[in-house]
Amino acid sequence: MKIKIPPSTNQIDFKRSELPIYIKDLSEIVGIENPTIYVEIGFGNGEFLVEMAKREKSSLFIGFEISGIGIEKLRSRVRKENLKNVLCIREDGFWGLHFCFPDSSIDKIFINFPDPWPKRKHEERRITTRKKLILLHEKLKPEGKIEILTDSKNFVDYTIEQAKEIFKVKTEERKDFSITTKYMRKWLLQGRKIYSVLLEKSKNLLTPESKKYYNFEIEKLPKIKMFLERKIEKFAYKKEDLEHKVFKIEEGIFVKFFDILEGKNKILIETLISEHGYEQLFIIKVERKGEKFAVDISPFSSVIRTEGIEKLIEKLSQGQL
Numbered sequence: 001m002k003i004k005i006p007p008s009t010n011q012i013d014f015k016r017s018e019l020p021i022y023i024k025d026l027s028e029i030v031g032i033e034n035p036t037i038y039v040e041i042g043f044g045n046g047e048f049l050v051e052m053a054k055r056e057k058s059s060l061f062i063g064f065e066i067s068g069i070g071i072e073k074l075r076s077r078v079r080k081e082n083l084k085n086v087l088c089i090r091e092d093g094f095w096g097l098h099f100c101f102p103d104s105s106i107d108k109i110f111i112n113f114p115d116p117w118p119k120r121k122h123e124e125r126r127i128t129t130r131k132k133l134i135l136l137h138e139k140l141k142p143e144g145k146i147e148i149l150t151d152s153k154n155f156v157d158y159t160i161e162q163a164k165e166i167f168k169v170k171t172e173e174r175k176d177f178s179i180t181t182k183y184m185r186k187w188l189l190q191g192r193k194i195y196s197v198l199l200e201k202s203k204n205l206l207t208p209e210s211k212k213y214y215n216f217e218i219e220k221l222p223k224i225k226m227f228l229e230r231k232i233e234k235f236a237y238k239k240e241d242l243e244h245k246v247f248k249i250e251e252g253i254f255v256k257f258f259d260i261l262e263g264k265n266k267i268l269i270e271t272l273i274s275e276h277g278y279e280q281l282f283i284i285k286v287e288r289k290g291e292k293f294a295v296d297i298s299p300f301s302s303v304i305r306t307e308g309i310e311k312l313i314e315k316l317s318q319g320q321l
């Protein structure tokens with residue numbers, strides 16, 4: 001089975017800027033044909049992923065985590081145990097799955113104690129919105145499963161509601177665990193109940209009609225492209241035109257500029273772009289080069305060069321914001 005993993009980096013890390021990751025045969029990594037593929041989203045300090053990987057050396061474990069400290073903790077555990085079957089990706093789990101995995105490629109996804117985002121206004125941030133569950137469904141093999149552990153009954157109820165037309169759903173209160181996690185121990189010490197939610201793809205409830213009904217806009221997600229710096233005669237903006245301002249690039253794509261630093265021959269612009277919910281923070285560099293100016297992403301920024309960023313750089317260069 002092919003999956004996109006960068007050949008240039010070591011087995012448990014790569015830079016975000018290297019996305020889209022390149023195709024590599026996963027069986028080469030663990031040294032067996034068609035390994036079982038497990039994914040954990042939000043692995044925290046990595047103890048669950050590492051314990052699983054120790055127990056099943058012929059399977060491949062891939063973790064997504066947004067915290068750099070979490071990544072470092074996982075790396076040191078993997079090194080200590082000398083494991084060869086763990087990969088980690090510093091990326092939002094939802095977007096990471098979209099970018100890195102072909103459809104029908106994952107055996108099981110684990111999500112241990114995801115942030116429940118209890119406020120209604122933060123619903124979009126929950127990992128079990130219907131839209132996200134449909135993507136996860138697409139990435140699972142036909143018999144694939146998702147297992148979620150949480151201490152939040154509200155999160156369980158929300159997830160059941162979102163999942164019931166997509167997956168076969170089983171939920172129960174759990175007392176025994178063969179592997180514990182930091183958050184599990186924390187909640188157990190406080191006497192809280194722990195629930196598991198098992199989502200099974202086997203009963204394929206997702207029809208093409210229901211996909212349309214849910215208005216799942218996978219085609220609108222950012223596509224990755226290479227692009228070059230823009231050379232321009234004159235940079236149209238003054239600091240106050242951009243600093244701390246929000247602009248709409250097009251439907252679903254917004255940019256916010258934060259602080260702007262002006263040097264003798266260079267302007268650095270702190271930038272946040274949101275493309276259909278996918279957010280990236282980076283620095284835009286406008287540099288005098290002889291008689292012209294060059295506009296580009298600073299090499300100190302690690303970004304996935306998306307169409308949205310390309311459009312932003314184009315509009316900024318042309319004075320069209």
Ligand SMILES: C[S@@+](CC[C@H](N)C(=O)[O-])C[C@H]1O[C@@H](n2cnc3c(N)ncnc32)[C@H](O)[C@@H]1O
Nearest residue numbers: 042043044065066067092093112113181182183
């Ligand atoms: C409450 S902690 C649980 C950590 C660990 N699974 C445990 O049980 O101890 C949630 C973790 O999810 C990570 N996280 C939050 N949002 C994420 C996302 N969108 N993608 C990947 N990881 C995420 C956080 O950085 C944090 O480490």
